[in-house]
Amino acid sequence: MSKDLTEALRALTEEAQGAAQPVEPMKNRPAAGAAKSAALNNNGKGGGSGGISSPLTETSYAARTWHSPTVIVSTDGLFSLQIKPVKTIDFTDATGAAAQLVFDHP
Amino acid sequence: MSQGEAVLLNEVLKFGHPWHGLYSIATGYVTPPAGPAFAIPGIAPSGTDFNPPGFCAKLAKPGVAAATNDANDVAAGRTWLNYALLSGGYQRLYGKNMGGPIYIASDGSAWHVDVNRNPTSTSGVNRLEIILNLTNFGEISDPAATVVTQATTMVSATFDAGGDIAGAGVLSIIEDINETGSKFLMSVFETVSTTPFPFRRVLGLFEVSITGIPPSATASITKLADFVGSSSQATSVSQTWKIAYMDGTWSPQYIVQSSYNAPGWVAINNWRSWPTAQNDYTEHTLLIGARYVAGVAQIMTLHRKENYTGTGDVSISGVDVTGGDCLWTFTKSSTFTVTAEIRANGAAVLSQSMSVTASGTASISYKSGLAPVTSSSSSTIFNFGSGSTTLSGVESWRYGSQAGADSYGPLGPNAGPNGEAIFGAWRYSNSVYGLIHREYLLPGATITNNVVFRGVVGAVGSESTVYSPTLFSGGAKYASEHPVTGAIARGASPVCWV
Numbered sequence: 305m306s307k308d309l310t311e312a313l314r315a316l317t318e319e320a321q322g323a324a325q326p327v328e329p330m331k332n333r334p335a336a337g338a339a340k341s342a343a344l345n346n347n348g349k350g351g352g353s354g355g356i357s358s359p360l361t362e363t364s365y366a367a368r369t370w371h372s373p374t375v376i377v378s379t380d381g382l383f384s385l386q387i388k389p390v391k392t393i394d395f396t397d398a399t400g401a402a403a404q405l406v407f408d409h410p
Numbered sequence: 411m412s413q414g415e416a417v418l419l420n421e422v423l424k425f426g427h428p429w430h431g432l433y434s435i436a437t438g439y440v441t442p443p444a445g446p447a448f449a450i451p452g453i454a455p456s457g458t459d460f461n462p463p464g465f466c467a468k469l470a471k472p473g474v475a476a477a478t479n480d481a482n483d484v485a486a487g488r489t490w491l492n493y494a495l496l497s498g499g500y501q502r503l504y505g506k507n508m509g510g511p512i513y514i515a516s517d518g519s520a521w522h523v524d525v526n527r528n529p530t531s532t533s534g535v536n537r538l539e540i541i542l543n544l545t546n547f548g549e550i551s552d553p554a555a556t557v558v559t560q561a562t563t564m565v566s567a568t569f570d571a572g573g574d575i576a577g578a579g580v581l582s583i584i585e586d587i588n589e590t591g592s593k594f595l596m597s598v599f600e601t602v603s604t605t606p607f608p609f610r611r612v613l614g615l616f617e618v619s620i621t622g623i624p625p626s627a628t629a630s631i632t633k634l635a636d637f638v639g640s641s642s643q644a645t646s647v648s649q650t651w652k653i654a655y656m657d658g659t660w661s662p663q664y665i666v667q668s669s670y671n672a673p674g675w676v677a678i679n680n681w682r683s684w685p686t687a688q689n690d691y692t693e694h695t696l697l698i699g700a701r702y703v704a705g706v707a708q709i710m711t712l713h714r715k716e717n718y719t720g721t722g723d724v725s726i727s728g729v730d731v732t733g734g735d736c737l738w739t740f741t742k743s744s745t746f747t748v749t750a751e752i753r754a755n756g757a758a759v760l761s762q763s764m765s766v767t768a769s770g771t772a773s774i775s776y777k778s779g780l781a782p783v784t785s786s787s788s789s790t791i792f793n794f795g796s797g798s799t800t801l802s803g804v805e806s807w808r809y810g811s812q813a814g815a816d817s818y819g820p821l822g823p824n825a826g827p828n829g830e831a832i833f834g835a836w837r838y839s840n841s842v843y844g845l846i847h848r849e850y851l852l853p854g855a856t857i858t859n860n861v862v863f864r865g866v867v868g869a870v871g872s873e874s875t876v877y878s879p880t881l882f883s884g885g886a887k888y889a890s891e892h893p894v895t896g897a898i899a900r901g902a903s904p905v906c907w908v
Contacts, residue, residue, distance in 0.1 A: 376422055376425055377425070377474070378425045378426030378427070378548075379424050379425065379426040379428075379474075379477040379490045379491060379492055380426050380427065380469075380471070380474065380477075380491055380492060380493055380494040381470070381471030381473075381474035381492065381493070381494075381518075382426070382469070382471060382494050382503075382512070382520055382547075382548050383425070383426060383548040383549075383550060384548055384549055384550065385425065385550045385551070386549070386550065386551040386555075410421075
């Protein structure tokens with residue numbers, strides 16, 4: 305009885321700690337092929353499975369969002385160039401997953 | 411420009427027109443303050459004798475930070491400035507002729523000013539009419555900035571040109587512009603193509619002011635000076651005469667007389683006369699233009715005066731009362747001086763003078779007739795800017811007869827070959843003025859139209875290079891002053907800071 309009880313407690317404790325069945329040793333990966341890609345550090349924030357596959361394709365220009373307009377002035381102060389700094393650009397990666405660039409206000 | 415502002419991922423460091431320096435029409439190149447010369451981009455500054463290509467005015471938007479130039483800029487001949495320059499007689503900016511000012515309103519907005527001017531006359535009253543069209547300037551955006559144009563109500567100012575200008579072919583140009591374009595100076599003049607140099611007869615000078623922010627700006631015009639109001643002439647003559655005569659007792663005597671209207675000598679009956687002191691003084695003032703100095707309008711005038719001074723005496727010796735004869739000995743010295751000044755608001759800013767002196771003696775027997783017994787004379791000619799020359803025996807005693815008696819006139823410049831003086835003022839640019847002087851030639855030489863260009867003054871600087879006598883057409887009649895550094899460049903072909 306005591307053995308059964310002890311065994312039951314151990315089993316409950318391991319289950320509570322998330323212990324799984326013994327993990328098989330990791331197999332060696334083959335060398336990755338050369339490819340260009342953007343590496344985004346999701347740091348565990350959303351983004352699905354944790355990777356972005358190149359290429360990134362802008363979803364829609366019209367989907368861009370903008371900061372409030374700002375003005376660039378020539379050195380002599382005479383000419384003013386008004387721009388609206390980009391705030392976000394939406395992309396779709398090679399797997400169809402969504403990605404977004406977020407820019408600070410210049 | 412505020413550094414650090416970005417266009418997408420690129421950071422804009424400098425933006426504008428960095429092609430500044432001294433432009434020479436002879437080469438077509440601009441020499442920058444540092445770095446290699448480069449071909450002038452766009453339209454080059456241009457102008458005429460009466461609307462000089464050397465015009466250069468600073469255009470500055472208040473509060474713009476200073477610009478810097480790095481090694482790459484210098485290597486490429488670029489000069490970034492925190493102000494602009496309006497260059498040439500038609501106000502070139504960024505390689506284009508603006509044909510007028512750029513007005514910086516109080517909110518910092520820039521406006522191109524199209525100046526519609528009309529010197530006109532109604533019922534003998536002359537006036538300059540002005541209508542300004544102000545259009546927003548320098549805005550780059552997508553979609554394009556809305557064009558805003560405001561026409562100001564016509565304003566006018568009357569002026570006295572000494573006559574009706576109707577049909578006189580008068581012209582009107584922009585004389586100078588202040589740093590924000592809120593004020594500018596205009597002239598009305600007529601051109602006179604004379605030898606050795608042409609000149610313009612300025613009939614009126616005006617200041618135009620713009621206030622407010624378009625499309626609610628207003629304009630006004632004020633007459634600063636006109637032909638009649640500024641062209642004054644004052645003459646005063648002071649003469650003292652020593653008059654020698656013999657009366658019925660054949661005893662020579664003298665009387666001393668001052669006469670404003672003395673003709674120079676008096677010879678009545680047996681009298682001989684000689685001026686012992688004489689001073690002829692003539693001066694007059696001419697309008698030559700207007701300019702800004704530190705934002706203050708200055709009326710530019712040419713002030714000329716001619717001064718003749720003479721001293722002399724007469725002595726009597728060898729009196730032979732019985733025979734009715736004696737020896738009269740005259741001495742004489744005279745100086746003729748011409749002085750010219752350029753004045754800004756009445757204060758001299760440039761002065762030059764030229765003088766000729768002469769002296770001599772002569773003796774004559776009362777009964778000997780018309781010719782002196784002995785005479786000698788010399789003349790010293792002080793040329794403008796090139797020292798002096800002393801000549802002997804070139805002056806002649808002048809004599810004539812009146813009522814049967816001899817009369818001896820002044821010895822010296824008025825009687826010699828140097829009786830003419832020509833001084834003129836030349837407007838080299840909106841800010842640079844100088845004197846032109848017809849070079850005196852030696853007696854007997856063929857008179858040519860050589861003129862000397864020397865001594866110019868600008869709103870900021872001055873330049874005093876002595877130039878050899880040169881025909882006007884080939885002389886250094888072009889100049890331009892940098893409105894910030896004060897550097898004045900001169901040349902026989904147009905030069906202009908850009």
